[in-house]
Amino acid sequence: MSADIVLELPNDLRAIERAVEYLLARCSEAGFDCDRVGLKLRVGVTEALSNAMLYGNARDPRKRVLVEATVAAESVTVRVTDEGHGFDPDSLPDPTLPGNLSRPGGRGIYLIRTLMDRVEFNERGNSITMVLHREPSGAEARSWPQ
Amino acid sequence: MLEIRVEPRGHVTVVVIQGSVDGLTADSLLGALQKEVAGGRTRLVADLSGVEYTSSAGLRALLATVKDARRHGGDLRLAAVTVNVRKVLDLSGFTSILKLYDEVDAAVGSFGAADRAAGEEAI
Numbered sequence: 292m293s294a295d296i297v298l299e300l301p302n303d304l305r306a307i308e309r310a311v312e313y314l315l316a317r318c319s320e321a322g323f324d325c326d327r328v329g330l331k332l333r334v335g336v337t338e339a340l341s342n343a344m345l346y347g348n349a350r351d352p353r354k355r356v357l358v359e360a361t362v363a364a365e366s367v368t369v370r371v372t373d374e375g376h377g378f379d380p381d382s383l384p385d386p387t388l389p390g391n392l393s394r395p396g397g398r399g400i401y402l403i404r405t406l407m408d409r410v411e412f413n414e415r416g417n418s419i420t421m422v423l424h425r426e427p428s429g430a431e432a433r434s435w436p437q
Numbered sequence: 438m439l440e441i442r443v444e445p446r447g448h449v450t451v452v453v454i455q456g457s458v459d460g461l462t463a464d465s466l467l468g469a470l471q472k473e474v475a476g477g478r479t480r481l482v483a484d485l486s487g488v489e490y491t492s493s494a495g496l497r498a499l500l501a502t503v504k505d506a507r508r509h510g511g512d513l514r515l516a517a518v519t520v521n522v523r524k525v526l527d528l529s530g531f532t533s534i535l536k537l538y539d540e541v542d543a544a545v546g547s548f549g550a551a552d553r554a555a556g557e558e559a560i
Contacts, residue, residue, distance in 0.1 A: 304461045330490070330521045337492050341460040387530035395500060398493035398529050405528050 294359035294370070300340070302354045307340045314360055314369065321362045323425055331406045332367065335421050338399040339371040347373030347417055366408070370420045377416025438462070440487075441469045449545045450478040451516075455487030458495030467498035470513070471505065479511025482544040486517035496529055503535060512536070516544035 296317060300306045311333055318328050340356060348354040357372040386397045404410050409422040439462035442453040450473055458466055473481055481502070503513045514536045518526065526532050538544035 304459075307460070308457075330524060333490060334492065334525065337459055341492065341494065345460065387528075392530050392534055393500065393504065395497050398496055402493060402525065402528060 294361050296358070296360040296362070298358040298360075300356045300358060302344050302348045302350070302352055302356060304341065304344060307337055307344075310340065310358060311336050314358075314367075317360070317362050318367055321367075323362075323367065327427060328367070328423065331423055332369070335403045335407050335423070336369055336371070338403050339369075339419050339421065342399055342419075343371050343373035343375075343417075346378070347375035349375065364425070366422050366424045368420065368422045370418060372413075372418040375417050377413075377418075379416055380412045380419075439465055441466065443469070443473065445478075446482075446545050449480045449482055449548050451482045451484055451541060451545065453484040453487070456489075458488060458491040458498070460492060460494040463492070463494035463498045466495065467501060470498065470502040474502065474505045474509060474511070477509075479506045479509040480548045481506055481511065481513045482538075482541060482548075483513060483515050484517055484541050485515055485519065485522055486541075488522055489519060491522050491525055493529070496525070496531060499531070499535065512548070514538060514544045514547060516541040 296314070298310055298313070300310055314336060315325070315329060315332060318332065319325050340358070343356045344350065348356065354374045359370045361368045380400060383397050383400055384391050386392070386394065386401050391397070403419070403421060407421040408424045411420045412418065439454065439456035439458060444451040444453060452470060452473065454466065456462065470481065483499070499513065506513045516538045517540060518537055526535070536547065538547060
């Protein structure tokens with residue numbers, strides 16, 4: 292991935308908000324719809340960074356999280372990579388199924404997959420790439436709150 | 438940054454929350470809500486009018502409190518939920534297990550005599 296934004300974050304939850312605000316500002320400068328991108332990108336990147344710091348890097352303050360992003364004409368792409376061993380994203384249950392609703396975990400990745408237009412993991416499972424298109428799909432345009 | 442203020446309203450306790458609920462602040466929210474339940478104040482209303490965003494960590498705090506409150510015969514009900522928070526609640530399926538109200542007064546009033554007697558069904 293050839294990124295035009297590269298951030299290397301300490302493994303500290305306090306670093307998340309500033310990184311997210313920076314990415315949102317870059318998207319705003321590029322003319323993205325702030326209301327739509329504001330929620331989707333905020334949720335997606337915040338969840339990915341939280342997962343990387345808490346689970347991937349196991350709260351280890353010596354480790355780092357790499358954020359690579361590209362803001363293009365039609366989409367924004369953000370990759371978050373931690374130093375952990377990775378995980379199998381397909382092993383997570385659907386938290387919205389009736390039997391899983393009251394379970395405490397598993398919602399972060401679900402939210403990312405639901406809100407972003409494309410989500411991919413590397414084979415090791417320690418790097419997630421999220422793509423959000425500038426324009427909503429037809430179905431989303433009809434359902435998204437204005 | 439998260440600000441939490443507790444306001445007793447008769448037999449109901451309103452917890453006014455302002456800021457963003459994320460991995461950094463969710464523990465503070467959970468601690469404040471659990472303190473109320475532990476103190477016997479199990480009929481809770483969360484005023485979310487000042488919350489612009491919640492992550493899955495915030496959802497976990499709300500879920501844990503709902504379960505805890507209902508186990509003790511009460512409930513946690515949400516009021517004045519902002520558009521962005523509502524969207525996350527909808528996507529997560531939380532709107533099927535939590536009661537939402539447009540206004541804080543309506544949420545407080547929803548705790549009627551039947552609730553005082555029976556409490557919510559545990560989840």
